[in-house]
Amino acid sequence: MFWAKEDLGLQKKEVNRRLSPKGWVRPGPILQVIKDDIQRGKFKAAIFDFDGTISLIRAGWQDIMYPYFVEVLRDTPHAESSAKIKHVVVEFVDLLTGKQTIYQTIQLAEEVKKRGGEPLAPLEYKHEYLRRLWEQIEHKVHGLENGSIDKEIMMVPGSLELLQGLKAKGLTLYLASGTDEPYVINEANILGVSEFFDGGIYGALDSYEDFSKAMVIQKIIEDHGLSGEELLGFGDGYVEIENVKTVGGYAVGVASEELKRKGINEWKRSRLTAAGADIIIPDYRNIDGLMHYLFP
Numbered sequence: 436m437f438w439a440k441e442d443l444g445l446q447k448k449e450v451n452r453r454l455s456p457k458g459w460v461r462p463g464p465i466l467q468v469i470k471d472d473i474q475r476g477k478f479k480a481a482i483f484d485f486d487g488t489i490s491l492i493r494a495g496w497q498d499i500m501y502p503y504f505v506e507v508l509r510d511t512p513h514a515e516s517s518a519k520i521k522h523v524v525v526e527f528v529d530l531l532t533g534k535q536t537i538y539q540t541i542q543l544a545e546e547v548k549k550r551g552g553e554p555l556a557p558l559e560y561k562h563e564y565l566r567r568l569w570e571q572i573e574h575k576v577h578g579l580e581n582g583s584i585d586k587e588i589m590m591v592p593g594s595l596e597l598l599q600g601l602k603a604k605g606l607t608l609y610l611a612s613g614t615d616e617p618y619v620i621n622e623a624n625i626l627g628v629s630e631f632f633d634g635g636i637y638g639a640l641d642s643y644e645d646f647s648k649a650m651v652i653q654k655i656i657e658d659h660g661l662s663g664e665e666l667l668g669f670g671d672g673y674v675e676i677e678n679v680k681t682v683g684g685y686a687v688g689v690a691s692e693e694l695k696r697k698g699i700n701e702w703k704r705s706r707l708t709a710a711g712a713d714i715i716i717p718d719y720r721n722i723d724g725l726m727h728y729l730f731p
């Protein structure tokens with residue numbers, strides 16, 4: 436259903452013909468154009484989310500966070516059924532995805548209170564969540580560090596080619612993640628992508644009010660005196676897409692299937708579309724088609 440690597444040597448004319456203004460590029464759902472009337476090609480800087488947009492190291496984090504949060508809420512005096520709680524958890528976790536993790540645990544503490552419980556400090560919930568997540572991803576981090584795991588399989592397909600392509604176009608690249616900064620810096624390093632982010636690598640800080648993706652975007656705009664149409668954003672979460680669109684930038688929604696590494700994640704696709712993404716892609720396998728579309 437998807438173009439294999441061999442098929443990427445598509446002629447530009449051919450790509451053009453296949454880029455219908457509405458709907459999927461044929462053959463197969465490679466690039467879905469949501470809005471075609473937005474200025475493209477003048478980009479001077481690009482901002483990337485990390486987890487799910489480039490890195491797959493933390494893929495499956497939801498399967499740690501959801502059950503943990505459900506467990507906490509089921510322990511409250513006025514807890515509803517597990518199914519109802521799961522629904523509540525998925526809703527608020529998802530809506531806050533892309534923001535720092537602490538916002539999800541702040542909301543968890545609120546939900547505990549609503550159900551008559553005495554919450555722990557949000558930071559304590561965050562530490563317990565990170566402890567559980569670390570158990571899941573530790574082997575991946577060590578495998579990447581000692582070379583026993585191939586970097587390629589821990590990245591959204593085509594990430595390296597995309598970063599190289601954008602550098603070749605002269606863009607300054609920024610990485611901004613809701614994951615704690617020391618982890619983001621280390622994980623970008625072991626994936627071998629740090630060098631591309633000449634604009635900087637930003638992550639969540641303990642003083643969480645001092646970081647947000649919106650703040651990084653503001654900094655990019657001020658540092659370069661950019662207008663909105665000169666900013667390009669890539670993300671698989673609601674927050675970064677919304678932030679990029681707020682300043683008039685161009686937003687690429689990456690509806691990545693993080694565990695399968697192929698295909699479109701329909702849940703992400705609908706959320707990214709609702710957040711205002713201009714195009715939706717599953718990954719960067721169709722790099723020629725994507726670059727040609729972004730830089731017509």
Ligand SMILES: [Mg+2]
Pocket residue numbers: 484485486487488533670671672
């Ligand atoms: Mg993400």
